[in-house]
Amino acid sequence: MKKILLTVISVVGLYTQSVAQRHPLLLVNADEVATIQKARGQVPVFDQTIHQLIQSADAAVQAPLSVPAPKDGGGGVVHEQHKTNYYAMFHCGLAYQYTGQKKYAQYVADMLMEYARLYPTWGLHPMTLSSLRGRLFWQTLNESVWLVHASMAYDCVYETLTKKQRDSIEKNLLFNMADFIMNGYGDLKKNHDMFNRMHNHATWATAAVGMTGFATGNEALVRKALYGTDESGQTGGFLRQMDYLFSPDGYYTEGAYYERYAIWPFMIFAQCISHNKPELKIFERRDHILEKALNALIQLTYEGEFFHFNDALQKGLSAQELTYAVNIMYQAFPDQKQLLTVSKKYQRQLLPTLGGYMIARDIAKGEAVPVNYKSMVFTDGRQGDEGAVGVIRSTRPGLNSALTLKATLHGMEHGHFDKLTMAYYDNGHEILADYGAARFLNIEAKYAGHYTRENKSFAKQTIAHNTVVIDGKSNFDGKVKVADQYHSDLLYYDFSDPRRQVMAAQELNAYPGVAIRRYLAYLDQPLADYPLIVDVVDVESETEHQYDYPLWYNGHFVSTNFPYTKATDRMEAFGRQNGYQHLWLEAWGHNDKSHTSQFTFFNGDRFYTISTATTATSELKFLRLGANDPDFNLRNSSTAYLVREPKAKSHTFVSLIETHGEYDVVWETSADLVSKCQSVAVTTNNDREIVVEMVYNGQPFTVRFDKTKK
Numbered sequence: 017m018k019k020i021l022l023t024v025i026s027v028v029g030l031y032t033q034s035v036a037q038r039h040p041l042l043l044v045n046a047d048e049v050a051t052i053q054k055a056r057g058q059v060p061v062f063d064q065t066i067h068q069l070i071q072s073a074d075a076a077v078q079a080p081l082s083v084p085a086p087k088d089g090g091g092g093v094v095h096e097q098h099k100t101n102y103y104a105m106f107h108c109g110l111a112y113q114y115t116g117q118k119k120y121a122q123y124v125a126d127m128l129m130e131y132a133r134l135y136p137t138w139g140l141h142p143m144t145l146s147s148l149r150g151r152l153f154w155q156t157l158n159e160s161v162w163l164v165h166a167s168m169a170y171d172c173v174y175e176t177l178t179k180k181q182r183d184s185i186e187k188n189l190l191f192n193m194a195d196f197i198m199n200g201y202g203d204l205k206k207n208h209d210m211f212n213r214m215h216n217h218a219t220w221a222t223a224a225v226g227m228t229g230f231a232t233g234n235e236a237l238v239r240k241a242l243y244g245t246d247e248s249g250q251t252g253g254f255l256r257q258m259d260y261l262f263s264p265d266g267y268y269t270e271g272a273y274y275e276r277y278a279i280w281p282f283m284i285f286a287q288c289i290s291h292n293k294p295e296l297k298i299f300e301r302r303d304h305i306l307e308k309a310l311n312a313l314i315q316l317t318y319e320g321e322f323f324h325f326n327d328a329l330q331k332g333l334s335a336q337e338l339t340y341a342v343n344i345m346y347q348a349f350p351d352q353k354q355l356l357t358v359s360k361k362y363q364r365q366l367l368p369t370l371g372g373y374m375i376a377r378d379i380a381k382g383e384a385v386p387v388n389y390k391s392m393v394f395t396d397g398r399q400g401d402e403g404a405v406g407v408i409r410s411t412r413p414g415l416n417s418a419l420t421l422k423a424t425l426h427g428m429e430h431g432h433f434d435k436l437t438m439a440y441y442d443n444g445h446e447i448l449a450d451y452g453a454a455r456f457l458n459i460e461a462k463y464a465g466h467y468t469r470e471n472k473s474f475a476k477q478t479i480a481h482n483t484v485v486i487d488g489k490s491n492f493d494g495k496v497k498v499a500d501q502y503h504s505d506l507l508y509y510d511f512s513d514p515r516r517q518v519m520a521a522q523e524l525n526a527y528p529g530v531a532i533r534r535y536l537a538y539l540d541q542p543l544a545d546y547p548l549i550v551d552v553v554d555v556e557s558e559t560e561h562q563y564d565y566p567l568w569y570n571g572h573f574v575s576t577n578f579p580y581t582k583a584t585d586r587m588e589a590f591g592r593q594n595g596y597q598h599l600w601l602e603a604w605g606h607n608d609k610s611h612t613s614q615f616t617f618f619n620g621d622r623f624y625t626i627s628t629a630t631t632a633t634s635e636l637k638f639l640r641l642g643a644n645d646p647d648f649n650l651r652n653s654s655t656a657y658l659v660r661e662p663k664a665k666s667h668t669f670v671s672l673i674e675t676h677g678e679y680d681v682v683w684e685t686s687a688d689l690v691s692k693c694q695s696v697a698v699t700t701n702n703d704r705e706i707v708v709e710m711v712y713n714g715q716p717f718t719v720r721f722d723k724t725k726k
Contacts, residue, residue, distance in 0.1 A: 039174040042288045046641035048370040049113045062376035069368045073111035076104035083130045089154045090465025091458035102165035121173040132189040156508040157217045157272030163224035171231040194225045206294040212252025214260040217276035222254040223285035233568035266308030267394035269428045270315040283344045300347045318441040320362045324452035327430040333362040347371030356384035391511035396424040403503040408538045410547045411514035416444040423504035423521035433491035434481035435523040436534040449568045449654045451480045468649040477595030485564040491526035531556040535721040546675035553669040563661040565669040568654040571619035580605030603638040610697045619669040623677040625691035629670045
């Protein structure tokens with residue numbers, strides 16, 4: 017490779033003045049190291065954590081150094097080698113602090129010196145999948161993650177290095193990389209804008225630069241990380257991110273999955289700030305916003321897995337990011353005893369830090385208390401006035417269900433066109449599902465580990481979600497820049513009566529001239545063995561439209577109360593665009609005999625029936641994923657049941673979602689597999705209220721939704 021020397025004249029002068037410090041001072045400080053050393057042998061679980069750390073460090077020391085030239089994308093051999101290197105340095109740095117064995121410090125020194133030799137010779141990464149290409153990795157984001165770990169390793173071995181080594185590592189590697197992350201390289205200057213954005217990539221970037229500043233004693237870097245490149249605090253910086261990226265409730269607009277990723281640099285850098293600038297009171301900032309963010313993450317899970325809003329994959333409280341967050345937060349606030357339960361139940365490891373020790377110690381003391389999962393609303397937007405996510409949970413002992421309603425901002429580039437979507441979880445399973453992202457994380461053979469093309473063509477489209485689709489088009493015609501200008505509104509919610517929990521939301525901008533309101537009631541009534549869900553989607557328009565009401569379900573088809581035709585030897589795509597092109601039309605039907613159309617499926621050991629009020633013109637469809645997907649990129653985890661009203665002005669979809677019965681696969685028996693719902697209908701819909709009348713198990717009952725509350 018042709019050598020390309022990076023000019024660092026612009027930054028050398030900036031980073032020359034150092035302040036005397038006592039290392040380590042980033043993730044752990046010297047006093048905490050001493051505490052951990054004294055505690056050896058007292059808490060077996062934490063002793064095992066230190067033992068595993070040393071094992072990892074020993075494995076690294078015994079392996080030859082490998083610093084290959086950048087080549088591939090996420091999941092590629094070279095990509096993974098550089099990830100392995102930063103973890104190895106991190107482990108060896110901490111192992112040196114806890115054991116004093118010089119072999120670990122020598123490994124870190126050798127690795128950093130090798131990177132310091134090579135990094136200045138690398139131009140931009142050869143892969144062009146990202147508009148923000150890195151040098152070491154295919155995107156600058158990974159460069160920031162690398163520098164976060166490298167700075168912690170450097171901090172741990174700082175006092176073992178000669179001045180010549182420090183000068184070389186700082187000038188050629190740490191400052192060089194920090195400048196690239198802040199300002200870009202050559203003609204690519206987009207990094208400057210990203211560094212100052214309110215975005216999870218910028219959180220990683222500011223953490224990397226700030227931690228480098230702390231580790232090397234350079235206040236200029238720390239100031240830029242905290243207050244933005246202009247150091248004003250008005251246009252960028254970590255502190256402004258804390259003020260802008262979370263709602264007052266701790267909700268992160270990209271959704272829980274990306275809040276999971278963002279919480280990692282937020283917590284690591286906050287710990288470093290707490291150690292080095294305690295006067296900032298970082299964990300108390302904005303009414304304990306990081307503590308609220310972690311609580312929001314915990315509450316936005318079912319069985320430990322995050323709700324699949326936006327570009328979400330199957331991750332949850334066991335993710336390493338949450339291990340960092342839980343351990344660091346517990347160190348800051350040891351009265352949060354529910355964190356002990358999160359760690360014990362879901363997390364496979366502890367951090368080898370004081371926080372990890374405190375968690376292990378206090379779990380051993382029996383101080384853990386259960387997590388109080390409850391019905392909650394999390395507002396969106398910096399001021400909490402740009403929509404919200406509502407979560408209804410079961411309160412009866414023995415039940416385990418949750419119902420979500422998403423009425424938020426779009427969620428930036430990771431958002432989906434899913435206004436007023438809902439999802440239902442029960443009995444340990446996702447019953448009515450949100451698809452999440454079409455991605456194979458770090459599987460290089462699948463689009464280099466990136467989001468596949470189908471993420472845009474299907475996963476983000478409205479038809480991929482449990483919400484109304486109008487005229488076969490996605491919200492805002494599928495345009496992110498338009499969608500980012502608007503938000504849905506949560507109209508009201510009432511969780512005070514466990515027998516009748518309700519929430520309602522509206523969307524007025526997704527389709528021109530159309531108002532959409534959704535009302536959900538979670539009814540825990542004596543007449544049913546399990547809670548009943550009443551779902552009302554009320555659409556108002558002065559012009560005629562086609563309305564589709566899809567419900568994506570996980571489970572196996574059991575029966576319907578209407579005749580249908582099943583495609584048995586060939587299927588056709590359901591449409592040509594907006595996600596419809598990826599749907600196979602598997603079966604279709606029409607209900608001539610009843611105004612209540614029913615579909616039953618089972619999941620696990622329970623049955624679920626969707627009873628929907630239909631009209632003489634309603635069309636009933638069963639859909640399966642996979643059309644126009646030549647590379648098998650779409651997961652077939654869910655199938656869809658869709659009710660179509662082909663031509664109407666205003667229309668109201670109303671469904672009763674019922675859990676019932678039991679299926680025993682061992683004894684090969686089933687019970688109560690037939691729905692007890694005889695009918696469901698909207699009998700009143702005016703300016704004041706919507707009245708839904710049902711007959712269930714021979715008993716009539718009525719549910720009213722107030723339309724005057726705003």
